[in-house]
Structure formats: structure tokens, C-alpha cells
Amino acid sequence: xxxVKCGVKLQEGVxxxxxxxxxxxxxxxxxxxxxxxxxxxxxxxxxxRIPGLAFATVIIxxxxxxxxxxxxxxxxxxxxxxxxxxxxxxxxxxILLPRWFRHPHPMIFVPVSFAAVCGxxxxxxxxxxxxxxxxxxxPSVMLVGLLTTGAVALYRYIRRHRLIITGGVxxxxxxxxxxxxxxxxxxxxxxxxxxxxxxxxxxGIFGLFLLLAGIIRPLREHLEKxxxx
Amino acid sequence: xxxxxxxxxxxxxxFPAVRRQTWVNVFRMAVTLPDDVDPAxxxxxxxxxxxxxxxxxxxxxxxxxxxxxxxxxxxxKVRRDYAYPLTHMGARELRTCCFRVLYYKNRIAVEFFxxxxxxxxxxxxxxxxxxxxxxxxxxxxxxxxxxxLDIGVPPSQSELEDSFQRSxxxxxxxxxxxxxxxxxxxxELSGFLHLTTGIVHTPDLLSAAHQYHAxxxxxxxxxxxxxxxxxxxxxxxxxxxxxxxxxxxxxxxTIFGGDTLRNFVxxxxxxxxxxxxxxxxxxxxREFTHQMAVEITPQKMAARVAANVKPQNKAVMRGAxxxxxxxxxxxxxxxxxxxxxxxxxxxxxxxxxxKSMMPFVRRFEFIIGVQYSYPNNCSIASCGDVTCINMIRNxxxxxxxxxxxxxxxxxxxxxSIESNYKHEIEA
Numbered sequence: 001x002x003x004v005k006c007g008v009k010l011q012e013g014v015x016x017x018x019x020x021x022x023x024x025x026x027x028x029x030x031x032x033x034x035x036x037x038x039x040x041x042x043x044x045x046x047x048x049r050i051p052g053l054a055f056a057t058v059i060i061x062x063x064x065x066x067x068x069x070x071x072x073x074x075x076x077x078x079x080x081x082x083x084x085x086x087x088x089x090x091x092x093x094x095i096l097l098p099r100w101f102r103h104p105h106p107m108i109f110v111p112v113s114f115a116a117v118c119g120x121x122x123x124x125x126x127x128x129x130x131x132x133x134x135x136x137x138x139p140s141v142m143l144v145g146l147l148t149t150g151a152v153a154l155y156r157y158i159r160r161h162r163l164i165i166t167g168g169v170x171x172x173x174x175x176x177x178x179x180x181x182x183x184x185x186x187x188x189x190x191x192x193x194x195x196x197x198x199x200x201x202x203x204g205i206f207g208l209f210l211l212l213a214g215i216i217r218p219l220r221e222h223l224e225k226x227x228x229x
Numbered sequence: 230x231x232x233x234x235x236x237x238x239x240x241x242x243x244f245p246a247v248r249r250q251t252w253v254n255v256f257r258m259a260v261t262l263p264d265d266v267d268p269a270x271x272x273x274x275x276x277x278x279x280x281x282x283x284x285x286x287x288x289x290x291x292x293x294x295x296x297x298x299x300x301x302x303x304x305x306k307v308r309r310d311y312a313y314p315l316t317h318m319g320a321r322e323l324r325t326c327c328f329r330v331l332y333y334k335n336r337i338a339v340e341f342f343x344x345x346x347x348x349x350x351x352x353x354x355x356x357x358x359x360x361x362x363x364x365x366x367x368x369x370x371x372x373x374x375x376x377x378l379d380i381g382v383p384p385s386q387s388e389l390e391d392s393f394q395r396s397x398x399x400x401x402x403x404x405x406x407x408x409x410x411x412x413x414x415x416x417e418l419s420g421f422l423h424l425t426t427g428i429v430h431t432p433d434l435l436s437a438a439h440q441y442h443a444x445x446x447x448x449x450x451x452x453x454x455x456x457x458x459x460x461x462x463x464x465x466x467x468x469x470x471x472x473x474x475x476x477x478x479x480x481x482x483t484i485f486g487g488d489t490l491r492n493f494v495x496x497x498x499x500x501x502x503x504x505x506x507x508x509x510x511x512x513x514x515r516e517f518t519h520q521m522a523v524e525i526t527p528q529k530m531a532a533r534v535a536a537n538v539k540p541q542n543k544a545v546m547r548g549a550x551x552x553x554x555x556x557x558x559x560x561x562x563x564x565x566x567x568x569x570x571x572x573x574x575x576x577x578x579x580x581x582x583x584k585s586m587m588p589f590v591r592r593f594e595f596i597i598g599v600q601y602s603y604p605n606n607c608s609i610a611s612c613g614d615v616t617c618i619n620m621i622r623n624x625x626x627x628x629x630x631x632x633x634x635x636x637x638x639x640x641x642x643x644x645s646i647e648s649n650y651k652h653e654i655e656a
Contacts, residue, residue: 018648019631
């Protein structure tokens with residue numbers, strides 16, 4: 001029995017060619033296929049990081065707990081231990097939490113990391129009696145988080161046009177810096193365009209340049225020639 | 230009883246260091262027999278071979294400065310095969326035993342972690358295991374010849390030596406070379422490996438290779454390069470194309486002598502740059518034949534070996550903790566190990582067996598796993614008049630296999646195809 005497309009001889013009883021997928025149909029062929037391999041799959045390999053992560057988790061939890069107990073015994077309140085616990089929690093969420101998974105998805109863990117940072121800042125704002133969280137920290141962190149998530153998604157799912165994407169991301173960073181200064185001005189009344197104009201101009205020019213380099217092929221080729229590694 | 234241990238040989242050092250959670254460098258030897266395998270007899274054969282192969286019946290241990298291989302207290306239990314070959318050998322398994330013996334219907338397979346042995350060492354073990362099984366099962370008298378070892382004789386020192394140390398040259402050869410084109414596809418996230426075996430009549434393959442004045446290895450590499458050039462031409466514009474190179478393992482025993490059962494192999498990357506112009510198959514065969522002839526000389530191979538051995542012997546490297554060495558080796562491997570070729574073509578050559586064993590062996594197979602960043606690999610072994618060309622991949626698309634085997638058919642070599650059909654198994 002041969003594949004009509006590839007010309008290779010196939011095993012008796014197969015349903016299709018393994019090379020091109022062309023179905024095989026032979027009314028005279030009543031032979032049951034002899035399987036080369038069984039149907040059993042191996043157990044899913046376990047995540048080798050788990051014992052190390054479990055150990056690190058226990059150590060971190062013990063450190064946080066000892067800080068909390070020390071503060072409660074000394075000051076009768078959480079005092080500085082709250083900052084330690086929250087800082088450690090943010091570190092844990094950003095660095096260690098994704099490592100529990102075999103294939104951590106950045107589209108989940110990047111927003112989660114920014115949410116953790118937000119939570120930490122909210123605690124600091126509440127403890128210090130500040131009024132800057134909702135008008136400055138929250139929108140700024142959300143803006144940066146949105147931008148980072150968008151950039152990660154673009155880099156992950158679009159394999160081509162990297163220069164255009166990078167140019168666009170840089171221009172977006174420039175624009176975002178102006179928004180951050182706007183939130184700063186609304187909260188602390190520091191005035192506009194103290195620093196954001198410079199960063200927006202620098203990021204904007206560089207981003208525009210990369211955008212043009214991505215669009216104009218002769219310019220891109222010239223740059224590749226000049227800056228190849 | 231005190232367990233024997235040994236340091237890893239020079240080539241073996243890299244494999245534990247570059248091991249990943251989802252990938253480890255393993256290869257398989259398999260023998261197909263006339264009748265279904267009896268697991269109890271196979272287990273007896275596996276047990277009987279333990280004293281003869283002290284470098285195989287080992288587990289991987291980690292010291293402060295180096296990994297080491299330590300004798301296992303009991304031989305591994307034989308297991309039923311899985312839906313695909315070379316399933317992941319995790320850290321836990323490596324710490325228990327670095328090889329596994331599998332059976333399915335009339336096939337015995339042994340899968341080795343590459344730190345134990347290379348293809349030739351693995352083939353000797355497979356032949357001896359198959360010979361012992363045949364003796365126990367059928368009562369056949371098989372003499373210790375053609376790679377079958379006498380299990381009643383203790384192993385010699387030369388079988389256990391790190392031959393790289395004695396064959397290393399004074400001067401090293403630079404590893405710098407162009408980065409090659411990388412084959413791509415949709416990855417199989419489940420870890421499934423697609424195996425496509427092309428079975429050809431050895432005289433047909435030989436006559437086709439001789440028609441182009443090439444060896445079988447050069448001929449297969451040339452056909453493979455021609456196919457990859459075609460794939461690259463369809464996907465990448467000419468000005469952005471990269472060289473098409475094949476990574477070819479070279480058995481150093483044929484150059485420096487010795488009968489070590491451990492690793493004694495070096496790789497060379499040979500190929501052409503398609504930007505220079507189109508190549509016919511005849512030209513590709515000539516390129517590969519001549520490049521291999523120029524490259525595979527005792528002097529050049531000694532310099533290649535020296536490039537690996539010298540860093541290992543440096544005091545700074547010896548004294549560095551294992552995690553520092555692992556990081557350094559992983560970095561070097563990612564830069565020079567897997568970026569210089571498109572895929573491996575590993576030809577074990579003609580596997581010779583004792584005459585009295587031949588009636589019992591239907592097929593002898595050699596399968597190498599995929600590399601971390603090569604989605605495809607190819608391994609070849611001939612036994613009698615049957616040559617098995619095994620192509621393995623961890624991507625969904627069988628594009629390379631389809632083009633390669635179709636090209637062999639076009640060249641007048643009839644090919645029979647077998648596969649492990651993931652979609653049919655899951656249905």
C-alpha cells in the first residue's frame with residue numbers, strides 16, 4: 001500500500017499517510033494495523049522546582065512571622081513588620097509564584113504582579129495617612145501595568161515587525177510619562193511639564209525613529225549593516 | 230557493600246548542566262525480535278549484565294564541584310514502552326538510574342541518558358543484552374564477537390576510560406562559526422515526540438550514494454540539506470537566509486582507536502550557504518564529502534577535543550562550585566552548542582552481529598532525541614539489508630520528513646514508512 005502523494009510505502013492497515021495526511025482507502029485491505037507503539041502515555045513529569053520553592057516558601061513565611069511576633073511583643077502592634085510582610089509578598093508574587101507552574105503565562109502573571117504592587121502601595125498609603133493612592137499611585141501603576149501587559153502581548157504573539165512594535169511601545173512610554181506627571185500634579189500640585197516633557201520628547205523621537213526604520217526598508221537595511229553584532 | 234563511582238567523561242559533563250525541566254539529552258537503541266518479549270526473561274538478562282557494564286548501571290549524583298556516576302544497588306525494572314520514544318527522564322529518575330529498559334510486543338528498547346555512553350557504547354550494551362535474552366529465551370549459543378561482550382569476563386580498564394583525555398591535542402580549535410538556519414514549527418506542548426521511521430533496502434541506499442560518489446552519511450546529509458534549503462527558500466527572503474548546516478557526530482574510536490564504552494564522539498557542523506547560489510544534489514554531495522574529508526582528520530579532531538578538554542582541566546574551572554560550572558556550560562552551550570546546525574544526522578553505520586544472532590534480529594534501531602532548540606533530528610542504523618532512518622520531532626508539522634522521504638523516493642530509493650501516529654492513538 002503506497003501513499004499516492006508521497007510515493008512511500010505505508011504500513012498495512014493505516015488510515016492515512018503520516019507524512020502528508022492523505023487518507024488511505026483500500027477496500028481489499030482488511031488487515032488490522034500492527035501498532036508500533038502502545039497507547040499508554042507516561043505520567044506528566046513533575047515540576048522539579050517544587051521542593052526548592054516549598055523550602056523557600058517556608059523560610060520566607062517563617063521570617064515574616066518572626067518579624068510580626070517581634071513587633072507585636074515590642075510595640076504591641078504590627079509597626080514596621082507590615083511593610084516587611086507586604087514587601088516580601090510582592091517579591092514572592094513577582095519572582096517565585098510563576099515558578100510554581102511549568103508554563104507560567106505572562107499575560108496572567110504580569111497583571112497579577114502589578115496588582116500586588118498596587119496592594120502594597122495602598123497599605124503604605126493607609127498606614128502613613130496619605131491621600132496619594134487613588135489619585136496618583138493607583139492610576140500610575142495601572143497605566144504602567146497596562147503598557148507592560150500590552151507590550152508583552154505584542155512581543156509574544158506577533159513575531160514580525162519587531163522594530164515597529166518597539167517604536168510604538170517607546171512612544172507610548174513617552175506619552176504615559178506625561179500622564180504620570182499629570183497625576184502627580186493633580187495630587188501634589190507640583191505643576192506640569194517639569195520632567196515629563198524631556199522623557200516624552202526623548203522616547204517619542206527614538207520611538208518614531210524605530211517606527212520609521214521598521215516601515216522604510218532601505219533605512220532598516222542600512223541600520224542592520226551598520227549595527228550588526 | 231561500598232558502591233563504585235566514577236567521574237563523568239569530558240563529553241558527558243555538558244548533559245547534566247544543560248538539562249531542562251522539559252528536555253534532557255537521551256537516545257534509544259532497539260532490537261526487534263521474532264516473537265513477543267517475555268518481561269521475566271528480559272529482567273533476568275538485564276540483571277545478568279550488571280557486573281559487565283559498571284559504567285552503564287549507574288545513577289547521576291551531584292558533588293560540590295562535579296557531577297558523578299555511582300553504581301546502582303539494583304538493576305532497573307523492565308517496563309512496558311510508552312506511546313512515544315524517549316519520554317522525559319526527570320531529575321528523580323536520573324538520581325535513581327540513568328537508563329531504562331522497555332519492551333513492547335516483539336521489541337526490546339534501551340534508553341540511555343547521554344552522559345553514560347554514546348551511540349557506539351549504547352549499541353554494544355544493546356547487542357549484549359539482546360544476545361543474553363536470546364540465549365535465555367531460545368537457548369542459542371552466541372559467541373562474544375562483533376560487539377557482543379562476554380558477560381563472564383570482568384570489564385577492562387580501557388572500556389571504562391575517559392578517552393578524551395588521551396586524544397586531546399596541544400592546541401585548541403576555535404568554536405566560532407556562522408549561525409545556521411533554524412527549523413521551526415508548532416510545538417507539541419504535551420511533550421509528545423513524533424517518530425517517523427523510513428525503512429530502506431541498504432543496497433538501494435548504497436548504490437544511490439555511490440552514484441553520487443558519496444558515503445551514505447554524506448548522501449543523507451546532502452539530501453537533508455537540499456530539503457532544508459527548499460524550506461528556507463519558501464519562508465525567508467534570500468538576503469535574510471542563513472547557512473544550512475548539519476551537525477554530524479564523529480566516532481573518535483575510528484580515528485584514535487580504543488574500545489571505551491563511554492562517550493567518545495565529537496561533532497562537526499557541515500553545510501552550505503544558500504545565498505551563494507543554488508546547489509544541485511550532485512554539488513551538495515561533493516560539498517559534504519569534501520568538507521567531511523577535510524574536517525575529519527586526527528589533527529583537527531584532536532584540536533576540537535582539546536577545545537573541550539582544556540577548560541575542564543583548568544584549575545579555576547576545577548575549583549569552581551558546580552552551580553557556577555553549570556551556568557557557564559549552559560551559556561557556552563546556548564551560544565555554540567545548538568545554534569550552529571539545523572539538525573543532527575547521526576549515522577551509527579552498519580551494525581554487525583554474530584552470525585548465530587542474525588536469525589533472531591528483525592531490525593536494529595537507533596533513535597536520538599530532539600535537542601533543546603532543534604525541533605527535528607535524524608538517526609540512521611543499518612543491520613543486515615535493512616536501514617532504518619528515524620526522524621524525530623517535537624513539532625506538529627511533518628514537513629521535513631515528508632520532503633526528505635519523498636525526495637528519497639524521487640531518487641529511486643523505495644521507502645517504507647512507519648510512525649507512532651499521535652492523532653490516531655488519542656482518538
